[in-house]
Amino acid sequence: MRHHRSRLAALALPLLLAPVFAFACGGDDGGAPTDTLTADTALAIDTEAPTDTGGTGPADTLTGDDADATSPGDGTTPADAADTDTGSPADTAQPVDTHVPGLTTAARAPSFTDAMVSGSEVLGPRVVDGGTSFTVYSEHATRIEVLLWGDADVEMPDHRVPLTRFGNVWSAWVEGVGYGQRYGYVAWGPNWPYDPKFTPGSDIGYVADVDADGNRYNPNKLLLDPYALGVDRDFDWARSIPATGHGRKRATWWAAGKSVVTKSDYQWSQNEAAWQARRADPDAPGNGWHEQIAYEVHVRGFTRIPSSGTPHHGTFLALGEKADYLVDLGVTAVELMPVTEKPVDGGYWGYQPLSYFAPELTYCTATTPEGRLDEVKQMVDTLHQQGLEVWIDVVYNHTGEGGLWSQRPTGFEAKDTVSLYSYRGLDNRAYYALTADNQGYWPNTGVGNQTRTNAGPFKKLILDSLRFWVTEMHVDGFRFDLAPVLGAKDGDYDRWIGSDESVLREILEDPVLRAHNTRVIAEPWATGGDYAFALGRFPASATEPGIGWYEWNANFRDWWRGFVNFDDHTLSGKEGAVDGGGTLTGSYDIFHGSARRPYHSVNFVTIHDGMTMYDVVSYDQKQNDCSPLVPICCSEPDSPWCDPSGGENNNRSRDWGADEAQKRALMRNFYVAMALSHGTPLLLGGDEWLRTQLGNNNAWTDSADTAANWFQWGAWKLEDERLRMVDFVSKLNRFRRARVNKLAPKDYGSGSPFEWHDESGAGEPSWGSRHLMIRYTGADGSREMLVLLNMERHDVGFTLPSGSWARLVDTQKWFDDAPYFAASGAATDVSANITLDDPVIVDTSYVVKDSSIVVLERPAP
Numbered sequence: 001m002r003h004h005r006s007r008l009a010a011l012a013l014p015l016l017l018a019p020v021f022a023f024a025c026g027g028d029d030g031g032a033p034t035d036t037l038t039a040d041t042a043l044a045i046d047t048e049a050p051t052d053t054g055g056t057g058p059a060d061t062l063t064g065d066d067a068d069a070t071s072p073g074d075g076t077t078p079a080d081a082a083d084t085d086t087g088s089p090a091d092t093a094q095p096v097d098t099h100v101p102g103l104t105t106a107a108r109a110p111s112f113t114d115a116m117v118s119g120s121e122v123l124g125p126r127v128v129d130g131g132t133s134f135t136v137y138s139e140h141a142t143r144i145e146v147l148l149w150g151d152a153d154v155e156m157p158d159h160r161v162p163l164t165r166f167g168n169v170w171s172a173w174v175e176g177v178g179y180g181q182r183y184g185y186v187a188w189g190p191n192w193p194y195d196p197k198f199t200p201g202s203d204i205g206y207v208a209d210v211d212a213d214g215n216r217y218n219p220n221k222l223l224l225d226p227y228a229l230g231v232d233r234d235f236d237w238a239r240s241i242p243a244t245g246h247g248r249k250r251a252t253w254w255a256a257g258k259s260v261v262t263k264s265d266y267q268w269s270q271n272e273a274a275w276q277a278r279r280a281d282p283d284a285p286g287n288g289w290h291e292q293i294a295y296e297v298h299v300r301g302f303t304r305i306p307s308s309g310t311p312h313h314g315t316f317l318a319l320g321e322k323a324d325y326l327v328d329l330g331v332t333a334v335e336l337m338p339v340t341e342k343p344v345d346g347g348y349w350g351y352q353p354l355s356y357f358a359p360e361l362t363y364c365t366a367t368t369p370e371g372r373l374d375e376v377k378q379m380v381d382t383l384h385q386q387g388l389e390v391w392i393d394v395v396y397n398h399t400g401e402g403g404l405w406s407q408r409p410t411g412f413e414a415k416d417t418v419s420l421y422s423y424r425g426l427d428n429r430a431y432y433a434l435t436a437d438n439q440g441y442w443p444n445t446g447v448g449n450q451t452r453t454n455a456g457p458f459k460k461l462i463l464d465s466l467r468f469w470v471t472e473m474h475v476d477g478f479r480f481d482l483a484p485v486l487g488a489k490d491g492d493y494d495r496w497i498g499s500d501e502s503v504l505r506e507i508l509e510d511p512v513l514r515a516h517n518t519r520v521i522a523e524p525w526a527t528g529g530d531y532a533f534a535l536g537r538f539p540a541s542a543t544e545p546g547i548g549w550y551e552w553n554a555n556f557r558d559w560w561r562g563f564v565n566f567d568d569h570t571l572s573g574k575e576g577a578v579d580g581g582g583t584l585t586g587s588y589d590i591f592h593g594s595a596r597r598p599y600h601s602v603n604f605v606t607i608h609d610g611m612t613m614y615d616v617v618s619y620d621q622k623q624n625d626c627s628p629l630v631p632i633c634c635s636e637p638d639s640p641w642c643d644p645s646g647g648e649n650n651n652r653s654r655d656w657g658a659d660e661a662q663k664r665a666l667m668r669n670f671y672v673a674m675a676l677s678h679g680t681p682l683l684l685g686g687d688e689w690l691r692t693q694l695g696n697n698n699a700w701t702d703s704a705d706t707a708a709n710w711f712q713w714g715a716w717k718l719e720d721e722r723l724r725m726v727d728f729v730s731k732l733n734r735f736r737r738a739r740v741n742k743l744a745p746k747d748y749g750s751g752s753p754f755e756w757h758d759e760s761g762a763g764e765p766s767w768g769s770r771h772l773m774i775r776y777t778g779a780d781g782s783r784e785m786l787v788l789l790n791m792e793r794h795d796v797g798f799t800l801p802s803g804s805w806a807r808l809v810d811t812q813k814w815f816d817d818a819p820y821f822a823a824s825g826a827a828t829d830v831s832a833n834i835t836l837d838d839p840v841i842v843d844t845s846y847v848v849k850d851s852s853i854v855v856l857e858r859p860a861p
Contacts, residue, residue: 100161104175107164109133118167124227125261131175132261137457138427141187143194144170149182152232155254182258189217200251209244209416214438216428218244221420222256230262230369231358234344245417264373275384280517290599290744293733295331297685299363307714312365316375320382330733333389335479342400348705352400354421356465380474391477396462397485398449415439430457433493442493445482446527454490459503467512477519484531496531499539521550536590548596556583556603560673561652564666572767586678588748597747601679605670611697613687616653617663623695632703647698661817668811672853675736688729689716720828728831742776753779761799771796786856790848797847805856806839812849
């Protein structure tokens with residue numbers, strides 16, 4: 001299955017449909033309040049210098065010839081920007097008058113060298129030498145200014161400072177500017193040359209919204225710094241729009257969120273140093289790449305409902321506050337859907353990043369950027385204290401800038417109309433994979449805005465972002481959205497250059513990431529190119545055996561969905577390269593050829609992108625139209641945010657009717673399949689308490705951010721059948737973690753020895769059937785264990801090896817149905833399908849009920 005977010009997810013809406021609202025962190029409805037600026041942390045404004053307080057006149061700026069900061073020469077490209085179109089700029093600073101009334105400025109910070117700046121060593125805001133250095137990458141701009149605000153709610157900045165060009169990096173140093181300073185960039189280029197008479201809200205100097213080379217400069221649009229660690233607020237759609245085309249003259253200087261010079265002073269707990277040391281040691285107990293059980297969850301949706309019992313529901317803090325639940329569930333790593341800043345119309349899932357550093361505002365309670373960084377760190381710290389790794393979903397294959405602006409229902413796309421938030425306005429050609437005519441964007445993400453992942457500036461941005469999240473935020477791993485795009489050849493974006501020539505190799509071998517034993521996980525599909533389905537093609541380390549890319553194994557998912565749901569799906573049936581035996585033993589045929597190990601197969605049945613597990617056994621087809629999950633399809637069926645045709649059509653799902661006990665039995669089979677199979681289990685948050693999306697398999701839109709899509713803490717805790725499923729999953733995870741050598745071997749052919757048998761326990765299995773015995777012989781000194789698998793629609797009697805056996809797991813519906821509890825008097829909130837602490841002793845034979853899996857083990861001595 002490929003990635004199925006609707007392509008509209010990255011397309012900005014037509015102007016008439018654009019939202020006219022803004023969010024602020026913690027639910028504030030008026031934008032983030034202005035930070036208090038102090039002499040230590042803020043812009044020191046000369047009281048005699050003219051400043052704007054009403055937003056009506058121009059700010060301080062250079063004019064005429066003295067304002068030209070471009071002066072191209074014959075220099076060379078920065079080393080890390082190879083294979084990009086440089087335009088042969090100078091590598092050293094050119095003479096320019098950097099005087100700005102009320103400020104002391106220079107082309108670069110005094111302690112920086114020309115080579116440091118031109119070599120992209122000091123990108124972003126850096127507080128240094130009693131001021132702040134502002135540096136930003138652009139190959140094709142002809143002028144860039146940094147605009148400085150003291151009060152973000154006034155229309156005009158206090159100062160405009162022109163940047164000087166050093167190769168392909170533009171730089172200015174401003175004395176007296178420190179942490180807390182709000183700023184943004186404006187840029188001119190070939191399609192909109194600089195004219196000193198330009199004022200915001202005009203089209204002075206305008207030539208075209210996009211020229212033949214793909215330049216899209218527009219000085220009316222304030223641009224976020226790609227390296228900013230903080231953003232003060234979301235874009236204020238009530239004041240302006242970020243669109244070009246017919247919106248080209250609508251300045252966003254006052255409407256756009258501002259970048260903020262940000263520093264976190266969070267004090268890590270005493271536990272954290274020990275955690276970091278342990279994580280760096282691949283041999284530390286529980287730290288092995290083969291020992292992980294991951295849990296994918298949405299930060300906001302996990303605790304958004306007040307019944308979550310958290311004081312900060314819907315935030316990073318609240319997720320940390322639910323650490324006990326995650327520990328009880330038995331997982332080892334929490335995989336968070338994207339956590340960085342997105343547009344206000346960027347969809348519920350969050351796969352529309354505007355920043356690769358700044359945390360998403362709406363997941364915070366803090367109103368300051370440094371406070372938001374602190375809250376993420378506090379969440380990470382809290383989870384680490386409970387022994388939980390933190391993995392985050394990163395989206396480097398495209399951005400959330402929006403556009404082309406789709407003109408539904410005709411499907412016409414206006415080439416001149418896009419959104420300018422950051423990268424596109426700084427250098428559309430340098431950051432994005434353009435079509436042959438330079439007017440559009442390569443389509444292999446399925447959502448637009450494909451990036452040049454293997455061009456110098458974006459490759460560096462990827463690595464710098466990853467290092468920041470590891471070293472500063474202490475994140476333990478990354479799941480890479482549409483990861484094959486990171487293996488695309490720059491300039492020939494349908495071609496896969498793969499492991500040795502792309503950023504995929506650099507990520508894996510990066511010394512900073514390796515020093516922290518960082519996990520890297522690929523979503524191994526895209527929507528085009530010769531890498532549309534790249535499962536098994538990601539690399540292993542060339543220097544460290546056993547280290548390599550994990551991959552989400554879609555073949556595992558599809559095989560087990562088909563095997564559990566469909567009557568004619570046999571053990572020998574294949575999904576891609578694997579059959580039933582292959583899925584149980586780490587998908588050797590997929591991963592062994594690239595020198596990887598069983599654990600690099602991330603085994604899942606459901607993820608955010610698709611149906612929930614309950615829906616997989618409850619619906620024959622996706623239900624992506626009008627429902628409480630997507631109410632906009634009920635009220636506005638023609639809205640671009642209503643997308644009933646989006647999402648996978650072949651879900652391998654089945655409506656099992658009104659027998660809820662049978663559905664739960666089938667779900668237990670899915671969980672047992674993940675627990676027993678060699679590889680790394682990945683659980684979708686909420687499946688353990690029977691969460692439903694009412695059949696929707698593509699719930700990415702803003703309108704899906706509703707109570708119908710959040711964790712229903714108050715509801716599921718009141719229903720015994722849901723409590724029993726949570727209990728089953730938590731005990732099953734405990735079972736797996738106690739039997740790592742059997743169920744999570746470090747390599748193919750290692751671990752506890754096992755044999756395949758038919759129901760007699762002696763003969764070879766019938767691979768054309770739907771039942772099987774797996775016998776772990778105990779030859780390694782461990783307890784002997786049997787797995788009796790029966791997906792026939794009738795009971796199968798298995799003959800057991802002689803001696804007594806303890807029943808640990810039996811997924812059949814009887815132990816989870818009302819008649820059983822009435823007859824046995826057993827507690828109704830505890831699963832009777834798993835009995836690790838009080839197993840039932842059996843011998844000689846065991847009848848495995850239809851559509852069930854049983855696990856037996858020799859009793860403890």
